[in-house]
Amino acid sequence: MSEAVQRKKTLPYIFMALGIVILIMPFFSGPYIQSIGRTVLTYMILAISWDMLIRSGQLSFGIAGFFGLGSYTAVLSAVNLSFGPFMSIIAAAVIAGAIAFLVGAVVLRLRGMYFAITTLALGELFKITIHNWHDFTGGPNGMLLPKLAFDGASIPTYAMMLVFALGIIALSEYFKKSKIHYALTAIRDNEIVAKSSGINIYKFLLIAFTITAAIQGAAGAGFAQLYGFVTPESSFNANYTLIPLAMALLGGMYSTWGPVIGAVVLGVLGEFLKLFIPYGHLVVYGIIIILVLLFMPQGIAGLVSKTLKKRGESYE
């Protein structure tokens, strides 16, 4: 067996082992690392879901909108219907998915920047509605969750987010191997050719938009269950759109592992910089992102893949 073939066989196992170590390490590292881990996993879920839709070529800026919608659904269902954590997360996914389906039925006729701006406006629409619906949502002051998931205990909440993230990774991988992936890729490459090949573009886009919005809503519900509150300003914060986007770009788009790598690297790097440069770490963080995007436009996963391909290997 040649050395290259041998390496091709062992490399995935090395990456898998490294990934398992990174994911399991927080269980043995105390509440602080678990807290960072939960945040990284939340952004990882959002980054993967964003990437699942961009694989069709549709750029969505609506992550924060569905995330906030999910957060509010979780708290409102817990307050008004006494839903437990699990049920409230399911409810958030269903509501976000259902709204995405209804809205998507209309806006998925749009393409490119028109679609992107519409999704951005959608998030603002959710925020303004919740902001002004005082009696139901608490208005600008927001609402409190009566009881946190697992009473806020660090290990079970980290485990909850880990299971959630692993589920999304599995779903994304399934997506990549299903006919949906080929349809979405064909749409991204050339919509006219895809259509003439018999692909129902509208149907596949609607499926992708609904599923990714449901994931984002569930992630928002997870956030509410972890921190116990919602406010329009926090729950619909633009960071929930921008940071996952930066993570996917940095890690590498159109794959599951790119957003995963981007979330781990950016999440850990941000926290690390803060401890060493308390005043001004965000400037350094921003500069690093700009430099990486300038010199590694295909992201970290893209760079690894390119290097391995040069050596006659593939990382996939």
Add this chain to the structure above:
Amino acid sequence: MSKKLSALTIVLLFLLSMGSVFAGGQDDGDVKPIKFGGVWPLGDITGAQASKAAQLVVDELNANGGLLGRPVELIVIDSEFNPEKGAAAIERLATVDKVDFFVGGMSSGVHLGQIPTLKKYKKVTMWTGAASHVAENAVGSDQDWYFHLHPWDYNQGASYVEGWNDIAEKYPEISIKKWFLAYEEGPFGSASFEATKTLFADMQIDGEAFQSAAAGGGDYTAVLQRAKEYDPDVFIWAGYGADALPMMEQAKAVNFSPALFVGAPPGWPSDFGESKLAENVTLYGMWAPSLNIVSEMSKKFYGEYVTKYSEEPATYFAPLGYTSIDIIAKAVVIAGSVETDAVITALKEISYQSPLGETISFGPANVISNQGFRQQKILQWQDGVQQVIWPFEFATAKPTYPFESWK
């Protein structure tokens, strides 16, 4: 292996090696320091100056032999105006740095995310920010370890009503019957408008929202034109520091000069007073350098701050940050221990002369048991200086009335 991939491998190994940095606290030798853990938004002037002011007290304590013969340490972490980051900072301070006390705070949204973590550790906590009553509800009653310095939103509202009524009574020429509130469309501005409508229910009130410059807006001409047509006795804008100068410039451009021009941002740009447009603008706050005339503690704080940092404290969060450490340090001395129950008992009995002018002691608020400050002050820019015009016991100048027409 290509150079880029080698570099990437090094970065990955570097990230993995960070585990020791995240997991390890600092070993300070034989004498274990008394540790304060501070969480403020360091990218904002409020958090940056509050943390610097807190460090002043720590330096002063260490220069005088420490606390109970032990050195004092302040570990500050940036909350980044982010609830998750703010909560993670509390986790780190509690479990990695193993601090004895928590201090910090500015935004209510961040604090809401931190409260479950604070409740987990129940260390003595002296909070300098978060005015929303929702945060007070989240803390709940029977949380004796929680001390809140900043007035709650309802405290602030009540003190504005009291202040304006006192001013109108003392200076009968000042009319406060007709109000117009221009408010930023976010939660801060909207809540201010709702609170003003409730508090001044017996007055004539109108208002309109604007998009703050801090949120990508900055065009106030429509709202200013509407206010001009309404012709109020009191015009208040509730936005952010970034709105201050453009608001005044555009008011001048549309020739809008109400009898009382009031600004109510949480923090002002440090150079706002240098602008001619600032003259006679009235504002709410808890502290201004002019208080040095009437408060020895304010003068002491101000002098130490300027000497150490060669800049003027421009926000009341600076003396609040100073107070947060100083008041705990005094309680530790009284208690003779850093043990939680002993410090709580000492804090409940303390009477503390603060650099904000007032002498405070802790007492019950609507929900929590340990509330410090309950009052805001009404100030006015006069010749580039923020003068206190109410409460009268701390007044450093009389109000200039009416706001001068634009020339």
